[in-house]
Amino acid sequence: MDGCEAVSLGAIHAGCTFFAGYPITPASSILRRMMEMLPAAGGVAVQGEDEIASIGFCIGAAMTGAKAMTATSGPGMSLYSENIGLAIMGEVPLVIVNVQRMGPATGGATTTAEGDVQFCRWVTSGGYPLVVYAATNVADAYRLTIEAFNTAERLRTPVILLSSKDLAMTCETADTAEFVRPARVTRTSGDGVPYAFRESTDVPGFLAVGGDRLTRFTGSIHDGRGVITSDRKKIDRKLTHLRDKIESRADELAIVREDLQEGAETVVIAYGAAARAAREAVRDARRDGKRVSLLVLYTLWPTPVAAIRRALGGAKRVVVPELNTGQYLCEIERFAAGRELVPVQRIDGGLLTPAALEAAL
Numbered sequence: 001m002d003g004c005e006a007v008s009l010g011a012i013h014a015g016c017t018f019f020a021g022y023p024i025t026p027a028s029s030i031l032r033r034m035m036e037m038l039p040a041a042g043g044v045a046v047q048g049e050d051e052i053a054s055i056g057f058c059i060g061a062a063m064t065g066a067k068a069m070t071a072t073s074g075p076g077m078s079l080y081s082e083n084i085g086l087a088i089m090g091e092v093p094l095v096i097v098n099v100q101r102m103g104p105a106t107g108g109a110t111t112t113a114e115g116d117v118q119f120c121r122w123v124t125s126g127g128y129p130l131v132v133y134a135a136t137n138v139a140d141a142y143r144l145t146i147e148a149f150n151t152a153e154r155l156r157t158p159v160i161l162l163s164s165k166d167l168a169m170t171c172e173t174a175d176t177a178e179f180v181r182p183a184r185v186t187r188t189s190g191d192g193v194p195y196a197f198r199e200s201t202d203v204p205g206f207l208a209v210g211g212d213r214l215t216r217f218t219g220s221i222h223d224g225r226g227v228i229t230s231d232r233k234k235i236d237r238k239l240t241h242l243r244d245k246i247e248s249r250a251d252e253l254a255i256v257r258e259d260l261q262e263g264a265e266t267v268v269i270a271y272g273a274a275a276r277a278a279r280e281a282v283r284d285a286r287r288d289g290k291r292v293s294l295l296v297l298y299t300l301w302p303t304p305v306a307a308i309r310r311a312l313g314g315a316k317r318v319v320v321p322e323l324n325t326g327q328y329l330c331e332i333e334r335f336a337a338g339r340e341l342v343p344v345q346r347i348d349g350g351l352l353t354p355a356a357l358e359a360a361l
Helices: 003-014 028-037 051-063 074-089 117-121 138-155 165-169 232-247 274-287 305-312 329-333 354-360
Strands: 018-021 044-047 068-072 094-100 131-134 158-164 256-259 266-270 292-297 299-301 317-322 340-345
Touching (some): 003 028, 003 165, 018 028, 018 051, 028 068, 044 051, 051 068, 051 074, 074 094, 074 117, 074 158, 094 138, 131 138, 138 165, 158 165, 256 305, 266 274, 274 317, 340 354
Parallel strands (some): 131 158, 266 317
């Protein structure tokens, strides 16, 4: 199957009941598949008149209790930006799939890239954290879609899953053992106060809009009842909570694959499509007698700090392959003081090859 089918199947198995999207290459197949699959599973799929309407539909559906997902590409993420801020402020559980393509602007609509890494971290005003996952293959696309739904429900937050044109539109074989329906997370119900919490790291119980109790929903700063406030203590409490409920769980949210060698002087830190080439290059380098460690990141944000520090260990060189201008390199740089940083980048629409990485190793 291809990556779009894997995302769609993962969404169905995660319990998705509502999807809205607008056709955009290379994410259109997710819209088509969800319109085919979701009604048969008892859900609703809508093609919106544009991207802004589509994510708006999803926020509305999620706040009434639906498990909602939307899918787009870079230009659509630009249009989603304001509503992502609304979802952060309103603590809306929502899954957003970004099938990346070359940018900026229209860029290369049918050309691969992974240049939205920083954009998805800072996509909306305010600078508040988001959970962002990145798939490397079809099986990842399936399991990370489910992970995204479970995280969105558990933390009452929008969650972004990054894919890319080649992953989305290329068919590959996956072990069916990877496609076992996992446990679903069910959101906790509220007690009548829709945004109430004790500690800043707590997640408020969910109180659906449309029941027999009044539930306020606003994009403005508000207190635990959802009432707009200018009280500075309440403002600080709410905004600190939006940060802490995610950043305090960085280790819990970290999904990585560690393939570390004792005494390795070189470590490769990779994600997305570049991780596929990295696996091959590290395997071949080890056959040649080189001691090389590999860390594959599936969680990009919040930064999996503990895993990165473990991988760096006593290494002297850090190789970071990316299909962009080095957007995660600057994050790795924060932890790699005194080590040689070796970027391996490609931005012409082609994929990184194992040979390119072997040269860096």
